[in-house]
Amino acid sequence: MAAFVLAPGPRPAHHVPTHYAQVPKATPSPATAPSTCALRAALVGSLVATAASARAPKKLKTRSARASRVVRHASTKLDDSGAWSFVHLKNGDSEAKVYLHGANVTSFKVGGVEWIGLRADCKLDGSKANISGGLPICFPQFGPGEVIPQHGFARNMDWTFVEGESSDGKCVLELVDSEETKKVWPFEFRCTYTVELTDGELATTMKVENLSESECTFTTGIHSYFATSDIDKLGIVGKFKGCTYEDRTKDPPTPVDYDKDEIKIAEFRDEIYKKVWPSTVTLQDPEKGDLDIISDGGWRDLVVWNPYGDDKADLQNVMSIQQRQGIAPTWMLHQLEALESDCDGLERRWRQVQGQRKGEEHRLIQRLRSEHESQLQELGRLRETIKESKEEKPSPPSLEPLEQEAAELRREIEELQRRKHAEEAHAEEQRLALKVEIGSLQEQLQQTLSQKSVMEDVVEGLKSSHSATADSSREVRELQQHQEFLEKECVRSERRIIILDEKIDSLSKEALELCPSRRL
Numbered sequence: 001m002a003a004f005v006l007a008p009g010p011r012p013a014h015h016v017p018t019h020y021a022q023v024p025k026a027t028p029s030p031a032t033a034p035s036t037c038a039l040r041a042a043l044v045g046s047l048v049a050t051a052a053s054a055r056a057p058k059k060l061k062t063r064s065a066r067a068s069r070v071v072r073h074a075s076t077k078l079d080d081s082g083a084w085s086f087v088h089l090k091n092g093d094s095e096a097k098v099y100l101h102g103a104n105v106t107s108f109k110v111g112g113v114e115w116i117g118l119r120a121d122c123k124l125d126g127s128k129a130n131i132s133g134g135l136p137i138c139f140p141q142f143g144p145g146e147v148i149p150q151h152g153f154a155r156n157m158d159w160t161f162v163e164g165e166s167s168d169g170k171c172v173l174e175l176v177d178s179e180e181t182k183k184v185w186p187f188e189f190r191c192t193y194t195v196e197l198t199d200g201e202l203a204t205t206m207k208v209e210n211l212s213e214s215e216c217t218f219t220t221g222i223h224s225y226f227a228t229s230d231i232d233k234l235g236i237v238g239k240f241k242g243c244t245y246e247d248r249t250k251d252p253p254t255p256v257d258y259d260k261d262e263i264k265i266a267e268f269r270d271e272i273y274k275k276v277w278p279s280t281v282t283l284q285d286p287e288k289g290d291l292d293i294i295s296d297g298g299w300r301d302l303v304v305w306n307p308y309g310d311d312k313a314d315l316q317n318v319m320s321i322q323q324r325q326g327i328a329p330t331w332m333l334h335q336l337e338a339l340e341s342d343c344d345g346l347e348r349r350w351r352q353v354q355g356q357r358k359g360e361e362h363r364l365i366q367r368l369r370s371e372h373e374s375q376l377q378e379l380g381r382l383r384e385t386i387k388e389s390k391e392e393k394p395s396p397p398s399l400e401p402l403e404q405e406a407a408e409l410r411r412e413i414e415e416l417q418r419r420k421h422a423e424e425a426h427a428e429e430q431r432l433a434l435k436v437e438i439g440s441l442q443e444q445l446q447q448t449l450s451q452k453s454v455m456e457d458v459v460e461g462l463k464s465s466h467s468a469t470a471d472s473s474r475e476v477r478e479l480q481q482h483q484e485f486l487e488k489e490c491v492r493s494e495r496r497i498i499i500l501d502e503k504i505d506s507l508s509k510e511a512l513e514l515c516p517s518r519r520l
């Protein structure tokens with residue numbers, strides 16, 4: 001693939017026009033000027049548009065016809081009343097508008113007939129990054145990319161109106177590198193876009209100068225939108241037969257040889273006709289007439305893009321024929337070469353790894369097979385063992401530990417029973433002893449009570465004889481003392497009986513707890 005390369009260094013604008021194939025580094029940079037009428041497109045070259053009114057002859061704008069034309073009432077005026085300024089060009093009954101934003105030609109009218117189309121989603125109030133329609137300049141990249149925006153940054157930027165207002169119906173716009181452009185494209189450059197209106201013709205010339213120290217590469221295109229009266233009836237005629245054609249709506253867009261010299265649009269189209277330019281392509285509009293698009297330098301491929309029936313783009317009567325220099329930039333090529341070389345390396349490595357993998361797979365399979373074999377053998381052995389063990393009688397479990405434990409328990413129970421009996425016997429003994437003691441005390445009490453009664457009788461007798469004799473008083477006192485002594489004895493005995501009763505009760509309870517079945 002050839003690269004579109006510009007050698008470094010600024011070049012004077014008056015250099016000879018060159019078509020934009022590969023430019024050797026040492027050769028002077030080209031500067032182009034429209035050499036004929038009609039649209040002339042070239043990278044570092046020119047694009048000249050020729051319009052024909054409905055009444056004009058079908059094939060028009062020959063070199064001689066243009067040469068004989070007289071320029072009348074030409075003017076170049078800046079209109080900066082809106083959000084985006086534009087230059088209004090006038091020449092005879094032709095007029096054009098060139099917006100500084102994107103250096104975009106948004107209108108080319110001949111005798112009031114408009115040839116340039118704007119999309120329905122086009123905004124001219126600064127609310128969109130670029131103008132959807134007109135003749136947008138795609139630079140420094142035509143297609144989508146990861147760093148540079150889709151169709152490049154040139155259409156999103158304000159260009160400088162360098163030559164100012166005049167009376168020649170021509171304007172020159174310029175775009176140079178800035179911090180912003182260098183963020184996505186590292187080169188210093190100057191783009192000069194010249195738009196010249198003659199009566200019935202629009203010529204645009206785009207020139208790119210590389211101001212960098214190093215070689216720069218780029219791709220570019222003019223994403224031209226044309227207004228038609230009826231897209232279904234439009235004929236696009238040119239030398240297409242035999243060119244390589246790619247339908248980009250197909251995946252993959254397989255290249256084929258195109259077999260006609262006419263293109264009709266009746267459905268969504270996104271297609272490339274390779275190496276059509278430089279040549280002339282004519283739009284044949286049954287109502288408006290013919291428009292010759294003449295590209296005599298630099299541009300290479302023709303792209304037809306029309307989202308037929310797409311309401312959003314509303315391109316029913318606006319179609320895009322683009323001139324592009326669709327060549328991969330050299331840095332991309334270098335990357336591709338590097339990638340291809342990486343690919344070769346990777347393929348070699350892949351084959352090597354595949355070989356290793358197969359060897360390892362083979363070894364692994366062998367190992368797994370042998371492991372499988374030994375596992376099967378082991379399984380067989382285990383099955384045999386299980387079978388054999390199922391056939392054997394199970395040996396009775398040993399009862400010895402249980403028996404020992406039971407004997408121990410029995411001994412403990414016997415000891416407890418022995419102690420219990422001893423306790424019961426002791427309690428019984430005590431109970432009997434106490435019973436005896438109580439009986440004895442009761443007897444003593446009875447005796448004491450009867451003695452007391454006797455003594456009371458005596459006291460009574462003595463009392464009655466008290467007055468009889470004084471001696472008897474002493475006797476009475478002694479008897480009284482004895483009586484008091486007996487009373488005290490009585491009280492002590494009673495207390496003792498109470499204590500013994502309580503003790504008996506307590507022993508009876510203890511005995512009952514030790515032997516509940518037995519009652520005292």
Ligand SMILES: O=P(O)(O)OC[C@H]1O[C@@H](O)[C@H](O)[C@@H](O)[C@@H]1O
Pocket residue numbers: 132150151270305
């Ligand atoms: O809306 P944009 O960025 O101006 O692009 C219009 C169209 O331009 C075409 O060239 C592309 O193939 C389309 O994908 C794209 O939608």
